Amino acid sequence: MKKIIVLGSTGSIGTQTLDVVRNNPREFEIVVLTALNSADLLIEQAREFLPKYVVIGKSSLYEYVRAALYQLDIKVLSGCDAISEIVTYAEADIVVTAMVGFSGLVPTIRAIESGKNIALANKETLVVAGNLVMATAQKYGSKILPVDSEHSAIFQCLVGEPKEGVEKIILTASGGPFRKFSKEQLLHVTPSDALAHPNWNMGAKITIDSATMINKALEIIEAKWLFDVEPSQIDVVVHPQSIIHSMVQFVDGSIKAQLGLPDMRTPIYYALNHPIRKSNNLNRYLFDPINTLTFEKPDLDRFPALNFAYEALRLGGNSACVINAANEIAVSAFLKERISFVQIPNIIGTVLAKSTFIEKPSLDDYIATDSETRLITQQIIEN
Secondary structure: OEEEEOOOOHHHHHHHHHHHHHHHOEEEEEEEEOOOOOOHHHHHHHHHHHEEEEEEOOOOHHHHEEEHHHOOOOOOEEEEHHHHHHHHHHHEEEEOOOOOOOHHHHHHHHHOOOEEEEEOOOOOHHHHHHHHHHHHHHOOOOOOOEOOHHHHHHHHHHOOHOOOOOOOEEEEEOOOOOOOOOOHHOOOOOOHOOOOOOOOOOOHHHHHHHHOOHHHHHHHHHHHHOOOOHHHHHEEEEOOOOOEEEEEEEOOOEEEEEEEOOOOOHHHHHHHHHOOOOOOOOOOOOOOOOOOOOEOOOOOOOHHHHHHHHHHHHHHEEEHHHHHHHHHHHHHHHHHHOOOOOOHHHHHHHHHOOOOOOOOOOHHHHHHHHHHHHHHHHHHHHH
């Protein structure tokens, strides 16, 4: 049985990971569950999976969680530092990093430094510090196995292929709920409108990122580090049906594509079992004459956030860290109806121009950049 740590077990990817484990109880054992503040769901999960450790990030909830689990042989810890520490000493074969945003960076690096393999769902880890993360993984012999459906698709398409054979990576995007909206219509969308994704069931932050297409900008940056390609080798195509999850074009003109239903449990199961491909009971995509697969070019006029990826990669340094932090604060403000939907990319661009540039950042520099950027972004929103 593979022993698994799930960082962010109460979020969308975390709960779907536990669903995979639930359906394959002879293959996987949960040894650590962590959550930031969803105490009740964390308690429910702990009672079902009986991990050795549970960590609640919000320290004020520690006594509540500990009291609920005191009769079980589970050690309860609290605080964000505990999340980073538990990955270093808990025995596990793989760490599923399902935390949302910048918070996943330090725990992921600590897990890599302890030699554990990473099932990476927290794209921000590579967006913020891709060079550092991949260098650390190489140093400690840790495998980075992508869980994002797009990067899992690329990863699968590249199995058995030499790096020099790759001409282009083609990321697919659903286009989100506003794919056909005019610029005028985008001025009036609400958070509830933006949370109604047509294909995927995701958390609030990721769903908003899909609506602005900033998620695809982050995925371009992630792809650059995961697959060691140049930005000019990464394209994006809008594919509304979300059946083709991404493609790779090779130097001979051939294209490989990975297809499947929009169900995150498929790439999760693939990552947990890698390098073995195992059967499962998930629903299959059925080819039918009435099912048409279509493609469109992304509209950068209506969705300018996509440009941030190429700008961040051109600038290098801590630029992607700035974009990520500014986006997290802007999305939070939009969900609270403090700013409009179209202000999100405008704010990110403004913050990028105002932030301190560091050419060769360390981990401490990334942490400082994240803090500074959040402060600048808050000030822009309040003014």
